[in-house]
Amino acid sequence: MTSVVLDVREVHAKYGKHEVLSGVSLQVPAGEWFCLLGPNGVGKSTLLRCISGALVPSAGDLLVAGHSVIAEPLAAKRRLGYACAPEQLPELLTGRQCLEVYAHAKGLQALDDAVLALATQLRFESYLDAFVDTYSLGTRQKLCILLALLGEPALIVLDEAFNGLDPASALVVKHHLQQRLSGGRCAVLLATHSLDIVEHYADKAALLIDGRIVREWDETEIAAYRVQGDSAMETALAAASNTVGST
Template sequence: MDSSVHPAEILAVRGLSAGYGGRAVVSGIDLSLNRGDILGLLGANGSGKSTLLKAITGQIPPLSGSVNVNGADLASAAERAKFGFGLAIDPSDLPVALTGRQYLQLVGSIRGCAEDDWPGVNVAERLGLKPWIDRAIAHYSLGTRAKIAIAAALLGAPPLLILDESLNGLDPLAAFEVKRIILALASSGRHAVIISTHVVESVPGLCNRAVLLADGRIARDWQPWHLAEAGQMPGAFEAEVMRALTVQATDG
């Protein structure tokens, strides 16, 4: 275990550069996430949000820098680091031949837990997955696939939950339930959450931190007090993000 990692720190990203074919898409990323943090990851299309999340979840190798999840270095102790997070898989990557229950059993068997070992709540019931759980994922709509992906990511109560635009396809009730689950996880003080989203207006009400990626770098960073302040005035945070995006687009 890295002695420099504070026990409260769930994710430590230091000087991370990552990309494809040797070309960096994100570079110089420094990010630290503590238990209780809900980080909103913002940015225009192609700004590097998904690339950053792929590097953090070990899907692409870092060109430089390090990723440490729950005290385990992703490069040298990949399996231990991967125990530390649950990623909501992109709906198009789900195993469509399996039923929702079989998929949960698959993920549960890897994480060493039961198919319904969720942190505190019955996620399948809360997200309205029950009628679909024994049908093949191929039959699911985009929203139902997103629900099963979130339910699988929460299995075994991993300290870090990562949602890459997973809230986009959800119906209002399911989105509301997911937000309640996320808030409950963070308030328990044992978990942290990263949400990559384009729904800027939902960030102040849900997240206590936010970063804006532009051209593969962190262009803005909002701390809890700043977000809370912005959240009090309707549209203020949105306007701030849009201003930052416009400035980036003009500079670019």
């Protein structure tokens, strides 16, 4: 399966008069783990909010599994698994209630067996009937990830989703995502500062600076950095950032 799951077409986005995204374009096919890199405040989360439909771009379009987020929002969201920020979870609901609300919104009759199995692997079962306001950051992150995986989404969108996770849980999630990707069941878009994830899991990565994609790395380049050692990707990222800053 090689179909394009995410197609971002010359997207511009503003907050008031301030333009945050200035013509961003990228494509992510099924089976690909795509990492979005960049310093704080350059527009990564804004782009993810546009993909989720939470923010309407001022120009351009975004397609999820062939459905425009702007023109066909319901169809696009049915194919999207978006992990909201932990602080956005409804604190007066239990974890199970959050999962049931999301499942209902996606038209599911029951929670996915695969998601429930992952909850067990993440040792989240004991928190299912506890209220979200009692959760630690790591426990909230687990719930956000589980919510994003409901309904076999074609596109899984994660924003720094590994922050706060213990190493064992992070590894479980990475392996779960790899299993979904290996079957061509979905694509993953992860906004992250973790170069370790890029080097060991990403098929492609892109650097966003001041609202534009200024550099992309393909699978061959990433594999080469992996061989060169821990600082190779960091050096390449710094060089690309400095080049933009000097122009």
